[in-house]
Amino acid sequence: MSLRRSTTERRSAILDDYIVFLQEHEDGIGLVEDDPINFHQAMLSAYSHKWIDAMNEKIKSMKDNDIWELVTLPEGTKPIGCKWIFKTKRDSKSNVERYKALLVTKGFTQKECIDYKETFSPISSKDSFRVIMALVAHFDLELLQMDVKTMFLNGNIDETIYMMQPENFVSKDTKNMICKLKKSIYGLKQVSRQWYHKFHQIIISFGFEMNLVDDCIYHKFSESKYIFLVLYVDDILLASNGIGLLHETKRFLSQNFEMKDLGDASFVLGIQIHRDRSRCIFRLSQKNYIEKIL
Helix, strand or coil, X not given: CCCXXXXXXXXXXXXXXXXXXXXHHHHCCCCCCXXXXXXXXXXXXXXXXXXXXXXXXXXXXXXXXXXXEEECCCCCCCXXXXXXXXXXXXXXXXXXXXEEEEEEECHHHCCECCCECCCCCCCCCXXXXXXXXXXXXXXXXXXXEEEXXXXXXXXXXXXXXXECCCCCCCCHHHCCCEEEECECCCCCCCHHHXXXXXXXXXXXXXXXXXXXXXXXXXXXXXXXXXXXXXXXXXXXXXXXXXXXXHHHHHHHHHHHCCEEEEEECCEECCEEEEEEHHHCEEEEECHHHHHHHC
């Protein structure tokens, strides 16, 4: 007997005019059009004084953290370049919070096994974030947010790396010298890995334990009190049933890193948190992100 073949027309599950956004930066989502793309453009912008203040603040922070020392370039070595990146930071209502300037190395010129070895660094998953939010709502926990200032400047580096001096911050006396990095800096391929290792060692020394499923979730128990710590690059969430343990952890973090206390968590990873403690409800909203996509 001959086989019967279906005459139903096959149609694609996804229509031709349906667009899936995988990454924000692929279509410019989340980028501010007015942000300068280089140093020259920043100096010509209407907010040049804001960008200059931001650069001075960043250079001061690097000097305070003893990030590099000026040396004569050894023969046979080649320094990597660096550049300024400018970004306008906005709050959940798209109002300007501050102007940020980052000095980053041109990490794409680094050579494997010479300038770096490993680059992998874990971050907490969005599933872990939702689980913690569910626990906070169910047990009515305190939820605070902290931000690590100049996060990547805290990591140590094992390799010897030379970098050109930052644009507009080269004096006549040192114009023939280059920067020998003593700590990690934005743009290095291994920078996030070095930061994670530094944070992990310090938080473990304070009695925290790492979660077996998510390497960026930590917990600590002290009799009937407990606290959860969620690390997402430089954003830290603290959820606890004990005010004393919460403040003790905040003091410890501030002693080891330059921290910014953001108070009760309300805007994390682009997600707005609306909390109704009387009804044990959390509402998570990505309104701004959705509007940018639309």
